[in-house]
Amino acid sequence: MATELEAAFNSAEQLISDTSKLVRVVLSGRRRNMSVPFERIDIRPVSIKGAISLQISQNDGRVTTTKNLEAKDFDAQAYLEMGYANILVEHTGGALTIRITKKGEAQVHEEKGLREQNLEHDRKKSRLLDASDSFLIEVGISDSDGRVKPAKADKYLQVEEFLRLLVPTLNSAIEAKHIAKPTTEKPLVIADLGCGNAYLTFAVHQYLRSIDMPVHVIGIDIRPESLKSNTEIAKKLKIEKTIEFKAEAIEQTSIQSCDVAIALHACDTATDDAIAWAVTGGAKLLLIAPCCQHDLQTQMSNVPEPWNLLTKHGLMKERLGDLMTDALRAQILKLLGYRTEIIEFIGGEHTPRNIMIRAVKTGAEPGSKDVESYKKMLSDWQIDPALASRLNILK
Ligand SMILES: C[S@@+](CC[C@H](N)C(=O)[O-])C[C@H]1O[C@@H](n2cnc3c(N)ncnc32)[C@H](O)[C@@H]1O
Numbered sequence: 001m002a003t004e005l006e007a008a009f010n011s012a013e014q015l016i017s018d019t020s021k022l023v024r025v026v027l028s029g030r031r032r033n034m035s036v037p038f039e040r041i042d043i044r045p046v047s048i049k050g051a052i053s054l055q056i057s058q059n060d061g062r063v064t065t066t067k068n069l070e071a072k073d074f075d076a077q078a079y080l081e082m083g084y085a086n087i088l089v090e091h092t093g094g095a096l097t098i099r100i101t102k103k104g105e106a107q108v109h110e111e112k113g114l115r116e117q118n119l120e121h122d123r124k125k126s127r128l129l130d131a132s133d134s135f136l137i138e139v140g141i142s143d144s145d146g147r148v149k150p151a152k153a154d155k156y157l158q159v160e161e162f163l164r165l166l167v168p169t170l171n172s173a174i175e176a177k178h179i180a181k182p183t184t185e186k187p188l189v190i191a192d193l194g195c196g197n198a199y200l201t202f203a204v205h206q207y208l209r210s211i212d213m214p215v216h217v218i219g220i221d222i223r224p225e226s227l228k229s230n231t232e233i234a235k236k237l238k239i240e241k242t243i244e245f246k247a248e249a250i251e252q253t254s255i256q257s258c259d260v261a262i263a264l265h266a267c268d269t270a271t272d273d274a275i276a277w278a279v280t281g282g283a284k285l286l287l288i289a290p291c292c293q294h295d296l297q298t299q300m301s302n303v304p305e306p307w308n309l310l311t312k313h314g315l316m317k318e319r320l321g322d323l324m325t326d327a328l329r330a331q332i333l334k335l336l337g338y339r340t341e342i343i344e345f346i347g348g349e350h351t352p353r354n355i356m357i358r359a360v361k362t363g364a365e366p367g368s369k370d371v372e373s374y375k376k377m378l379s380d381w382q383i384d385p386a387l388a389s390r391l392n393i394l395k
Contacts, residue, residue, distance in 0.1 A: 008098045008106035009080045012089050016076040019045045019052045021091045023115045027084035028344070032102045034083030040347070041079065045071070047119040055121070059347065068121075086343075090115050095168065111172050128163050128207055131156070135202045138233045154350045158289075159203045161346040162264060165356065166204065166287055167211075170260065173360050179259055179284045187214035187242070191258035191283075193250045193274035194266030195219030198230040204262065205243045219245045220253050250277050251390075257281030265291040265353055269386040275329060275357075276390035279336055286338070286359040289345055290326060295386045297321035304380045324377075326355055328385045331374045332393055333359040335366045 025043040038058040046055045053068040087098040094112040132146025141152045148156045173179040182188035192201040201219035208215045227247035234240040250273040261278030271290040303311045311317040333340040338359035345356040
């Protein structure tokens with residue numbers, strides 16, 4: 001084990017062992033050449049008959065099984081070494097994230113910020129968005145009694161989990177001065193691209209205002225019906241001064257720029273339009289959950305050997321095309337000075353489109369290898385990704 005990894009595990013173990021401050025632990029992803037017993041494991045302290053136990057929820061991709069272990073019997077080291085590539089330890093003072101690279105090195109990120117510990121044994125996951133909030137009723141996620149409508153449960157969770165990632169990322173970017181601290185005079189400008197019924201747009205606006213962050217949120221969608229109904233809701237909620245909507249194509253929007261660009265399932269290359277527009281306008285933070293994509297799949301006709309082993313199966317070609325599209329989007333962002341990650345923002349049972357591209361503008365120069373591998377991938381596969389064309393990159 002690399003020393004750094006050992007040190008990272010020791011830090012994680014210390015945080016986990018302090019159950020008076022531990023909020024939760026999430027283990028996900030698989031390390032190279034290792035197999036893991038579950039797709040994801042969530043661990044949190046719970047109070048049972050006055051004593052602290054650790055509740056361990058293990059998801060195999062279909063079902064979640066839960067067991068409780070007395071804290072003294074919990075072997076944190078064994079869990080940390082089980083073979084997971086992503087380890088998140090949240091505690092009341094912040095969070096520690098460890099990502100283990102293919103080379104087995106630890107990329108460690110520490111974040112400060114208060115988090116609440118909830119020791120209820122059989123609590124429902126505490127939500128950022130109260131289902132009975134009037135905006136959720138107005139947008140049609142919740143019914144008039146303030147209960148999430150069954151048909152909207154997945155969308156509610158998608159928005160909730162998106163927000164759960166946005167908030168700490170935003171706080172870290174502000175803390176690291178990648179984004180200027182928003183003020184009433186200069187609020188944070190957030191654009192939701194391909195906002196549709198604006199579930200996410202309103203959620204971001206309402207939540208960030210509830211934590212006193214000055215924001216101006218803009219929802220952009222090509223459909224005039226979206227503009228009409230979303231604007232009516234904004235007026236009804238009396239928030240039209242700080243949230244606005246545009247019925248415009250992303251690529252031709254009259255809005256010039258934003259600080260933070262978000263997009264949840266903007267169809268196909270509308271995601272590329274969203275990224276290209278955000279980058280051109282100097283957005284500091286992008287959180288983009290792509291949708292279906294067809295751009296590269298239609299270009300994958302001169303497949304370099306031996307990759308035809310995958311592409312000869314239609315299903316796999318489709319999936320490979322999805323992965324390549326997002327990998328190249330992430331790489332383009334990296335080449336443009338963004339620190340970029342690809343993460344899952346929600347379990348696959350709530351949407352198969354559960355990948356998120358998270359990019360923070362740091363201005364870091366890409367290495368020559370980054371440029372070379374990007375160029376090589378394009379030339380080997382004879383492809384021209386939509387985002388590269390829109391940004392005219394390395395042409
Ligand atoms: C799948 S919906 C997602 C809506 C919303 N973000 C959500 O998650 O509920 C995609 C939205 O993108 C919009 N859209 C597609 N292409 C667009 C473009 N080029 N410019 C603006 N909006 C676009 C569509 O009208 C649609 O409302």
